[in-house]
């Protein structure tokens with residue numbers, strides 16, 4: 001038993017190196033919608049350079065008020081983003097949380113990721129009084145994905161316009177209290193061990209990302225509800241993080257947990273803590289991967305999925321964690337959705353966001 005745990009910890013420590021995607025195929029996924037057409041997002045020097053005659057540049061500022069944690073501000077609001085944005089007349093202005101929001105601005109956009117009911121009330125009230133301001137994103141919709149049960153609701157029923165892949169969510173159930181007595185319910189619900197135990201609520205703390213693997217029904221008593229118990233899906237140790245910024249989609253590969261063999265399922269019992277594999281730092285070491293595991297999800301499939309998700313979730317800034325069932329022909333499972341995730345880890349995120357706000361500014365001017 002101890003031998004298994006030690007080797008598993010070693011293995012996961014090795015695996016928690018991230019798998020960056022500097023390989024060519026990934027760049028191909030930088031894209032956005034123009035009308036019905038998918039077009040590459042435009043970068044500086046690709047026909048969208050700012051000229052002296054651009055009217056928006058000369059006469060109008062587009063102001064993005066932001067309310068972010070200091071950690072998020074540091075990772076997201078980097079000098080390169082601010083510089084590129086300024087060239088397009090886009091300015092980021094900090095919202096002062098000690099002053100009424102309605103006395104600040106004027107803002108064209110409010111960009112926010114803060115927790116708590118008080119902030120939710122402030123931003124909802126502000127949106128009601130300032131319908132002309134785009135709030136990214138509506139707090140009610142964000143709240144829905146802070147609960148790991150409601151987060152995945154509706155996903156398995158999506159009607160996708162592309163059939164090059166299919167989408168599922170792992171079988172799961174919620175345990176609100178007394179995890180010891182949940183064992184019978186787990187069996188009744190037909191859930192198969194091992195199960196991933198995830199804190200039900202995502203509240204920005206490290207604890208809400210502390211996950212466990214439970215190999216047998218007796219080990220469930222060791223878990224601390226409220227939790228979600230989710231079937232572990234073998235996926236070859238590779239996870240796809242699909243970043244969404246409005247109409248733009250970018251996907252990166254990360255190392256994840258290795259497959260669990262039937263032999264291991266039979267021999268191992270107990271509960272194991274596992275490291276936060278999905279948010280590890282980038283590394284480009286993908287040489288040893290089996291191509292059938294590492295191959296990115298088909299582009300048309302991702303486009304169709306994200307289109308549906310944007311409308312189901314009512315969000316514009318999010319990412320999804322997706323895994324491909326091992327040995328399957330593009331059978332994917334969505335296991336996690338994150339609001340305003342670590343975009344700094346998305347290649348070229350600065351240009352993607354500048355384009356996103358620039359398009360918004362142009363749409364706003366057109367509507368005037």
Ligand SMILES: O=P(O)(O)O[C@@H]1[C@@H](OP(=O)(O)O)[C@H](OP(=O)(O)O)[C@H](O)[C@H](OP(=O)(O)O)[C@H]1OP(=O)(O)O
Nearest residue numbers: 072202204205278279321336338339340341342343
């Ligand atoms: O801190 P980062 O940059 O790793 O970003 C976290 C995300 O990592 P990712 O970008 O998906 O690799 C992270 O994604 P995962 O849950 O690790 O898949 C969350 O979005 C996290 O926010 P929260 O704690 O759920 O509110 C994100 O944390 P915040 O930056 O929002 O605090």
Ligand SMILES: Nc1ncnc2c1ncn2[C@@H]1O[C@H](COP(=O)(O)OP(=O)(O)O)[C@@H](O)[C@H]1O
Nearest residue numbers: 170196209230231232233256257278321335336
């Ligand atoms: N059902 C599952 N099957 C296999 N691996 C999983 C499953 N759920 C989570 N994982 C692994 O655990 C990691 C963290 O789980 P996730 O649901 O993304 O939580 P978090 O919000 O903390 O990132 C995933 O990135 C993946 O590596």
Ligand SMILES: [Mg+2]
Nearest residue numbers: 278321336337
């Ligand atoms: Mg995750």
Ligand SMILES: [Mg+2]
Nearest residue numbers: 202336337338
């Ligand atoms: Mg998450």
